[in-house]
Amino acid sequence: MLDARVGLARTAGRLSRRLGRGGGTSLPGKLLLRLQPDALGRLAAGLEDGVGLISATNGKTTTARLAVAALRADGRSPIANTAGANLSSGVATALLDAASTRPTPRTALFEVDEAALPEVVRQLAPRVLVLMNLFRDQLDRYGELDRLVEEWREMVAALPADCVLVVNADDPSVASLAEGRAGAMTFGVDDTSMALPSLPHAADATRCPRCAERLDYTAVLVGHMGHWSCPACGLERPQPTIRATEVVLDGAAGLSLTVEVPTGAVRARVALPGLHNAYNVTAATAAATAFGIDPTTIAEAVRSTDAAFGRAESIAVDGREVVVLLAKNPAGANETVRTVLLDPRPLHLLVALNDRTADGHDVSWIWDVDYEPLLGRVASVTVTGDRAYDMALRLRYGGFSDSVVHVEPEPERALDAALASPGDGPLYVLPTYTAMLAIREIIVGRGAAAAFWRDGR
Ligand SMILES: [Zn+2]
Numbered sequence: 001m002l003d004a005r006v007g008l009a010r011t012a013g014r015l016s017r018r019l020g021r022g023g024g025t026s027l028p029g030k031l032l033l034r035l036q037p038d039a040l041g042r043l044a045a046g047l048e049d050g051v052g053l054i055s056a057t058n059g060k061t062t063t064a065r066l067a068v069a070a071l072r073a074d075g076r077s078p079i080a081n082t083a084g085a086n087l088s089s090g091v092a093t094a095l096l097d098a099a100s101t102r103p104t105p106r107t108a109l110f111e112v113d114e115a116a117l118p119e120v121v122r123q124l125a126p127r128v129l130v131l132m133n134l135f136r137d138q139l140d141r142y143g144e145l146d147r148l149v150e151e152w153r154e155m156v157a158a159l160p161a162d163c164v165l166v167v168n169a170d171d172p173s174v175a176s177l178a179e180g181r182a183g184a185m186t187f188g189v190d191d192t193s194m195a196l197p198s199l200p201h202a203a204d205a206t207r208c209p210r211c212a213e214r215l216d217y218t219a220v221l222v223g224h225m226g227h228w229s230c231p232a233c234g235l236e237r238p239q240p241t242i243r244a245t246e247v248v249l250d251g252a253a254g255l256s257l258t259v260e261v262p263t264g265a266v267r268a269r270v271a272l273p274g275l276h277n278a279y280n281v282t283a284a285t286a287a288a289t290a291f292g293i294d295p296t297t298i299a300e301a302v303r304s305t306d307a308a309f310g311r312a313e314s315i316a317v318d319g320r321e322v323v324v325l326l327a328k329n330p331a332g333a334n335e336t337v338r339t340v341l342l343d344p345r346p347l348h349l350l351v352a353l354n355d356r357t358a359d360g361h362d363v364s365w366i367w368d369v370d371y372e373p374l375l376g377r378v379a380s381v382t383v384t385g386d387r388a389y390d391m392a393l394r395l396r397y398g399g400f401s402d403s404v405v406h407v408e409p410e411p412e413r414a415l416d417a418a419l420a421s422p423g424d425g426p427l428y429v430l431p432t433y434t435a436m437l438a439i440r441e442i443i444v445g446r447g448a449a450a451a452f453w454r455d456g457r
Helices: 002-018 027-035 039-044 060-073 088-098 117-124 145-157 172-178 275-290 295-303 330-340 364-368 388-397 411-419 433-445
Strands: 050-055 107-112 128-131 164-168 185-189 216-222 225-229 242-250 254-261 264-270 311-317 320-325 347-352 378-384 405-407 427-431
Touching (some): 027 039, 027 088, 050 060, 050 117, 050 275, 060 107, 060 275, 088 117, 107 117, 117 145, 145 172, 164 172, 216 275, 242 275, 254 275, 264 275, 275 330, 330 427, 347 411, 378 388, 378 411, 388 405, 411 427
Parallel strands (some): 050 128, 128 164, 185 242, 347 378, 347 427
Antiparallel strands (some): 242 254, 254 264
């Protein structure tokens, strides 16, 4: 029975791709799961080396991309959902696509949406599970952050004994999920030279996951991630198994780092800017280490991996360099602001704010983002998207003058206006998720970037 359903679902995928609707990256899986809700486990049953899953609010696409590159460099051909279709339907579609691949793949590595994760974990019984971070994101879809942490806690309690759990030591609630679990690995950034002076306004989880007391930080690195401890019950950041000991940021161009693992060190320069990407590389190193890959192979893979679209990818558009930095929630937006500030030149920005389902309908999060450090550094900000006027208002309250901020709700006209801004630096585009898709479509239409569902396959 499975075969007929699989055939039907695959046909739907080909049809969908031909019609150009979203690359057909999740439709076949959606169909299959409707016909057979437990299909995921069956599709993955033949994978001898098991499945790896990576989840987080921020950074899962980049991290999965790096970890998949490490598996490939190790001579494996993992099934992956590199196009970012990270709900169970996207995972099912990737497994369906691979079902006819020869030789038969032995492993799979997926990035999974944080709310979809518990069900995907239940069905796939992963060999490796990497939990990176939880930030406030699209509250109208997920409800309370605390509830998500509790769902993850129940999920971890039910994990098979042979699953290697990998958690971020620097995210208090995520780190606490590994408490008492045998064989768990932790990762974190030990280098505190880029620490923030204080917790940003958008910091979410600064209460002790055990006793709810306010946490102390000796170093705040990204959002609420850093070196933390509880003054009341003594719970503290665990010493990471996998740790970034030396991180050197090279402007908006990338970073160099050393990640120490139990069997050696990964030293690499990557074309991914900002401290949040040091976390992504460290998490990917942890994932690859959990799969038994040696540090030399990991370093080789990390060095040669470029950015996913919208994650600091640099593209030439009409003769100007364009760098797209997804900014879909307060913590992510704060990191993009920090990243563009690494460029010493006068800055030209295109900020694109949409409020569709994938973005979250509530855009009030922009009031939690610290845009003010950009004051005096920005030569022009073009604001676009469904909620362009909300963003313009936010910037106006932040002290940005009308001579700097230009509003153009229609994205293509906005892109053209922003590209025409005088100056030799790149145009930095800071979009929400669906705004990123819209801008990518315009750029692809001009022949400047590959269509994303072919990306990385
Ligand atoms: Zn405590």
